[in-house]
Amino acid sequence: MTTELDPRQILEGVTTATITTILLKKGLRNVWIRGARPTREGQKRLVGRAFTLRFVPAREDLATPASWASPISTRAAIEAMPEDAIVVAGAMGITDAGIFGDILCARMAKRGVAGLVTDGVMRDAAGVLATGLPVWCDGAAAPPSVAGLTFVGWQEPIGCGGVAVFPDDLVVVDDDGAVIIPAALVEAVCAEAPEQERMEAWIMTEVDRGVPLPGLYPMNDETKARYEAAKAAGKA
Incomplete structure (x- = not known):
């Protein structure tokens, strides 16, 4: 069966549980991002193209507050995010350094980003919630990202919660977490x-x-x- 509806219109009515079952039948078992849980109950199911962010372990000469002004920084990446994208940030499951806080999330919301998914954690938890940006993550931590991570790039293949994520894969998130649909299998x-x-x-x-x-x-x-x-x- 084919349809002229936009994939987002179709998948907004489909649970991530159903999607994992369909992908399992096609041989894909590893599509659910571990550690990405909704930050508030009743967050709307979202469907969007993945905009990827890549973090690696902190290295003292690179993971510094000065790096926030670098051309390769989370700040620069945010300005490249398209409207309605779902940001997928591979943070290696680090849970003692928050990848984003309220100011960065507020800017993402202002740019029309649909949501943020990460296997890491956030900081400024109350402020992040106040921005209205839907977030799926593994909790909260006060230290900034550079306390445990080095940001190295965006829109490249990443690992997030044990799942390979490529730019423009389709992301579906709901109360059960985040699922990645490879672009070639969306139809x-x-x-x-x-x-x-x-x-x-x-x-x-x-x-x-x-x-x-x-x-x-x-x-x-x-x-x-x-x-x-x-x-x-x-x-x-």
Whole structure:
């Protein structure tokens, strides 16, 4: 099935759980970013292209406050971020140095960045929340990034939470975390995801009315036939 809808319109109605199942069927097991959790309950599901940031371990001659004014800095990277991008920052899982604080997040929000995903942590936690920028991260820490990390570039392949992320991969984030869809698989996922959600919604109605799980989830041939009949009748 093909569709003329924008992938974002389709995937905004699809859970990350469903996406991981579809990608698993295509042989991709490692697409969920470890350590990236929503900073507040009920954050809206977001879909956007990845804008990558890369940190490496701190080296004393490079990871200094003076580096913040360098042409290769998080400040410069923020000014290159396009509207509606989802920033994915590979921070090596470091949890004792915050990669961004309230001022940088406020600037990202002002530029129309959709959200930030990282396997690291934030600083100025209350201020970051006040900016309204949706963030998925591994907590908060007071020290600045240079206390534990060196920023080395943007829009290049990175590792984040154990996942390989390439610029312009599609990112989907919700209450279950962040999932990466390789750019080459976006169309295939969009073709399958709405039907997967529709099928699972019907299965839930069957569970609600007391149908046992064997043969229902996953469906056997008899259940598939009932499901198709329900679709034809407009009841699924």
